[in-house]
Amino acid sequence: MLGTSDSLITVQEVEEIVSAPTGAAKQLRTPLMIIFGSLLIVIATLLILLVLSLRGSRTGWESVLPFLDSKPLDSLQIN
Numbered sequence: 001m002l003g004t005s006d007s008l009i010t011v012q013e014v015e016e017i018v019s020a021p022t023g024a025a026k027q028l029r030t031p032l033m034i035i036f037g038s039l040l041i042v043i044a045t046l047l048i049l050l051v052l053s054l055r056g057s058r059t060g061w062e063s064v065l066p067f068l069d070s071k072p073l074d075s076l077q078i079n
Helices: 011-018 029-054 072-076
Strands: none
Touching: none
16 A cells, blocks of 8 residues: 555655755855845945936935035135
């Protein structure tokens, strides 16, 4: 009775799947997903800041880096 079961996978196939070697990519999947996700968020944020800066909005690069807004010629005049 033990050999005639109604399962879709045999015991030998289960042992082959469990003993299959896994590569380094499978072990590093979660850290790589976290790194790539964080990188995508940073790139998207910088792209949004660039678009807002090009539109002349004060919420763009000038709000993050205020020294970009100053004009060096205006600050050097003594008048």
